Amino acid sequence: EAGVAQSPRYKxxxxxxxxxxxxxxxxxxxxxxxxxxxxxxxxxxxxxFQNNGVVDDSQLPKDRFSAERLKGVDSTLKIQPAKLEDSAVYLCASSLDVLSRQSGTDTQYFGPGTRLTVL
Amino acid sequence: TQLLEQSPQFLSIQEGENLTVYCNSSSVFSSLQWYRQEPGEGPVLLVTVVTGGEVKKLKRLTFQFGDARKDSSLHITAAQPGDTGLYLCAGHPGSNYKLTFGKGTLLTVNP
Structure with missing residues (x-):
């Protein structure tokens, strides 16, 4: 089974x-x-995201960060404009269903991440 | 304020030694999870503990959930260089479904 894929790996x-x-x-x-x-x-x-709907974005700095998952599969995360403090690894994860999440026993599978350096 | 406090922050030991790392909170968690993250990779789930007092074993790793569901520990017996990595605890505080992570313990096992 293929894991979570992310690109690019470095930016x-x-x-x-x-x-x-x-x-x-x-x-x-x-x-x-x-x-x-x-x-x-x-x-x-x-x-x-749950399918293509946003469940929680309370910690997303919405003045500069945006994300979408138009068809309920792939997703993109954008930063515009970037600040120095945005330097970090951005990890994507996915999990199977809502019921396991609500019981607190969901398994999140993480991708390798994108390491962003802002100069 | 960090909801989940992990200690120690760094740990460097020799192969064959035993170690314990801790995850503490003042809040009650419906479940706690332990992840290991290797350099350049995402975290990988090791175990989920749900019941207060629960003990789970995964080969040389023993995980315990505190009776009050506010803390957890990870014990590694006879550590090996392959155990090197960042150990993260994470949980869902109360009825909050959002997964909250601690800062992690960076373990180095020297051959």
């Missing part, structure tokens, strides 16, 4: 530039997550 940009990340979840997984992991910290949830 270096200057501040105020724009950047986009792509994620392809595991086939059949309804829920997709984007996390930000700053060096020395655990992942922080940015946004969660």
């Amino acid at each position: 270096i940009i200057e501040k105020r530039q724009s950047v986009a990340f792509w994620c392809n979840p595991i086939s059949g997984h309804a829920t997709l997550y984007w996390y930000q992991q700053i060096l020395g910290q655990g992942p922080k949830l940015l946004i969660q």
Whole structure:
């Protein structure tokens, strides 16, 4: 079974530039997550999709970050314009269904992440 | 304020030693999960504990969930270099479905 795919793996940009990340979840997984992991910290949830609808985006800096999952499969996360403090690894994860999430026993499968450096 | 506090932050040991890392909170969690993250990769789920007092074993790894469901520990017996990585605990506080991570313990096992 193929895992969660992300691209690019690395990206270096200057501040105020724009950047986009792509994620392809595991086939059949309804829920997709984007996390930000700053060096020395655990992942922080940015946004969660259930199929193509947003479940939670309370920690997404909406003035500069946007995300979409138009057909309920692939997703893109965009930053425009980037700031120095956006330097981090951006992780995409997916999980199978709503019921296991509600019971707190869902298994999230993570992609390898995109390491963003903002200069 | 960090909801899940992990300790120690860094741990460097020799192959064959035993170790324990901790995950503590003042909040009650409906479940806690432990992940291992290797450099350049995403976290991989090791175990989920759901019941207070629960103990789960995964080969040389033993996971325990506190009776009050506010803390957890991970014990590794006879550590090997392949155990090297960032160990993250994560959980759903109360009825919140959002998965919250600790900062992790970076373990290095030297041959």
